[in-house]
Amino acid sequence: MNDSASRTPTVAFIGGGNMARSLIGGLVARGRPADAIRVAEPVAALRDGLQQDFGVTCAEHATAAAEGADVWVLAVKPQVMREVSAALVPLAQARRPLVVSIAAGITTAQLERWLGGDLPVVRAMPNTPALLGAGITGLFANARTSDAQRADADALLDAVGPTVWIDDEATMDAVTAVSGSGPAYVFLLAEAMQAAGVAQGLSPDAARALVQQTLLGAATMLVKQAEPADVLRARVTSPGGTTQAAIETFEAGGFRELVGRAIAAATQRGRQLSAAND
Numbered sequence: 315m316n317d318s319a320s321r322t323p324t325v326a327f328i329g330g331g332n333m334a335r336s337l338i339g340g341l342v343a344r345g346r347p348a349d350a351i352r353v354a355e356p357v358a359a360l361r362d363g364l365q366q367d368f369g370v371t372c373a374e375h376a377t378a379a380a381e382g383a384d385v386w387v388l389a390v391k392p393q394v395m396r397e398v399s400a401a402l403v404p405l406a407q408a409r410r411p412l413v414v415s416i417a418a419g420i421t422t423a424q425l426e427r428w429l430g431g432d433l434p435v436v437r438a439m440p441n442t443p444a445l446l447g448a449g450i451t452g453l454f455a456n457a458r459t460s461d462a463q464r465a466d467a468d469a470l471l472d473a474v475g476p477t478v479w480i481d482d483e484a485t486m487d488a489v490t491a492v493s494g495s496g497p498a499y500v501f502l503l504a505e506a507m508q509a510a511g512v513a514q515g516l517s518p519d520a521a522r523a524l525v526q527q528t529l530l531g532a533a534t535m536l537v538k539q540a541e542p543a544d545v546l547r548a549r550v551t552s553p554g555g556t557t558q559a560a561i562e563t564f565e566a567g568g569f570r571e572l573v574g575r576a577i578a579a580a581t582q583r584g585r586q587l588s589a590a591n592d
């Protein structure tokens with residue numbers, strides 16, 4: 315462990331917002347030394363929070379954090395990525411760091427071009443449960459990324475949950491739509507179930523407790539029991555019982571088709587983010 319700790323690359327997060335915070339929190343909780351993590355974040359309150367909560371070093375400007383770091387994690391919004399990259403070109407060309415972007419939509423080719431070219435770029439799509447070490451990340455590496463750099467990127471994201479390497483970058487927009495955005499769909503379901511429970515007479519506290527543990531229990535079964543979702547669902551659904559009444563209502567309302575349309579819309583938005591910010 316000491317040996318590997320001595321080889322821990324210094325990581326600079328460019329952008330210290332929601333997702334960077336989830337990743338940094340997960341990394342520090344999993345034993346990544348705080349002094350190997352720097353953050354560039356223009357908002358002083360966010361810098362102070364990251365410094366206080368995780369002991370990481372924060373700077374106002376991207377170049378100050380990126381200077382001397384082995385890995386740059388670009389964690390700014392897609393809409394500002396090009397402008398943020400432009401400020402980093404001289405440093406990127408002088409130091410040739412491994413660039414890891416977590417931005418939705420933005421491609422490795424765009425990033426490589428915006429940073430001056432000839433760079434290893436890994437596109438990663440994590441999600442916010444990373445904060446609890448319960449994330450999952452899809453990863454794609456451009457051709458200039460060495461095996462050792464792929465391993466570095468994998469170790470960075472694997473600290474906050476499993477990783478899935480993707481061969482075809484075009485499908486990273488589908489990864490984004492399914493797992494990057496996915497926690498929000500579960501939170502929407504939780505909101506709707508809680509409100510419906512209250513509408514049926516439960517207190518808000520009781521509805522919240524029942525929904526929270528039900529989602530946790532069901533998700534744990536999905537992960538721990540080697541059975542597909544439809545089999546687990548069938549086991550809850552007694553013929554002529556309460557679940558059947560609910561499932562028939564979902565199906566009649568076009569639930570599957572609605573989920574399909576929602577995920578297609580998110581996938582499409584990823585492509586638009588790439589084109590609109592080029």
Ligand SMILES: NC(=O)C1=CN([C@@H]2O[C@H](COP(=O)(O)OP(=O)(O)OC[C@H]3O[C@@H](n4cnc5c(N)ncnc54)[C@H](O)[C@@H]3O)[C@@H](O)[C@H]2O)C=CC1
Pocket residue numbers: 328329330331332333334354355356357360375376389390391392394398416417418439440441442494495
């Ligand atoms: N929130 C999520 O669940 C996920 C977000 N992402 C991606 O992560 C990226 C960041 O998203 P969020 O954290 O949600 O957004 P956010 O708005 O919370 O964080 C972005 C941060 O970048 C900072 N920033 C702006 N200009 C900067 C500059 N020049 N230098 C350094 N920092 C600068 C902003 O002040 C802000 O705090 C986006 O590209 C998004 O697509 C990826 C996976 C999941």
Ligand SMILES: O=C(O)[C@@H]1CCC=N1
Pocket residue numbers: 418490494495
């Ligand atoms: O909503 C977004 O665009 C980002 C990417 C995945 C989750 N949040």
